Amino acid sequence: MHIKVCHKGLTTHKIGIYIHDDLIISLMTKKIKSVKVLHFDESTEKEARIQQASILIEIEGEKPKLIQGTQVLKGDAxxxxTINYTIFDGKNIGKATYSINTMEKNKNDSKLKIVGISEGKACCGDSKPIDTTLVVSNKTYSSNDPSIQCDICQALVKEICEELADGIPSDEICVDVCVAGAGDICLLFVETLIGYLICLSICASLCALAIEEITDYGCSVGAEYICQKVGVC
Structure with a gap:
């Protein structure tokens, strides 16, 4: 399955690193071979929590890709x-700043108002404004937590099925849900550096794989089943 989507202003590598350009987005359904957190540390400096991580992504038929990211959180978590991201994909640097208001916090999830903008040529889009309200999981991810890919996939499948139900063509959906913006699925993981980096890095490939399985089995089988077929749950 090979999805090509004309979307002016954005293009993506097959592992989901978004680069501003007037080219065509090309998503291949290639399996994600491995996702490894090579480094993670956390420190506090001048009332800011600073997290840093390096993640190695290996996708079938692609050279391994090293993604490095820093998250700086200031204020009441x-x-x-506010959360500031700086992400480097080996060639390009992307930055994003999000002002987050925790509107409601429950045992398992929180309702967040997220306003911000991303800029640069790695991962986050280019000057893409964000203004959205989301319910996100309170789950935090340790290094190499195998549930990360499963959680990302299930969130993707739910969004893909909603968009299919709304009549959005399947060859446009991955652009809609993986490119930074109010509909970006990775905002569901914005509070956790490891989850956010991995989501940005694999979203495009995982989305294409999920759509292939949804085409075969439909949405009625549920997100968990689809993601089991994809091989990440």
Whole structure:
């Protein structure tokens, strides 16, 4: 299955690193061979929490890709706070700044108002404004947590099925859900550096794989079943 989507202003590598250009997005359904967190550390400096991570992504038929990211969180992590991301994919640097208001916090999830903008040529889109309200999981991910890919996939499948139900063509959906913006699925993982980096890195490939399985089995079988067929749950 080979999906080509004309979308002016954005293009993507097959592992989901978004680069501003007037080219065609080309997504291949290639299996994700491995996702490894090579490094993670956390420190506190001037009332800011700083996390750094390096992640190695291996996708079938592709050279291994090293993604490095830094997250700086200032303010009340359970209330109003800002998150700044700097991400490097080996060639390009991307930055994103999000102002986040925790509107409601429950045992398993939180309702967040997210406003911000991303810029640069790696991962985050290019000057893409964000203004959205989402319910996100409170789950935090340790290094090499195998549930990360499964959680990302299930979130993707739910969004893909909603868009299919709304009549959006399948060859346009991955652009809609993986490119930074209010509909970007990776905003569901914005609070956790490891989850956010991995989501940005594999979203495009995982989306194409999920659509292939949905084409075969439909949405009625559920997100968990689709993601088991994809091989990440």
């Amino acid at each position: 359970n209330g109003n706070h």
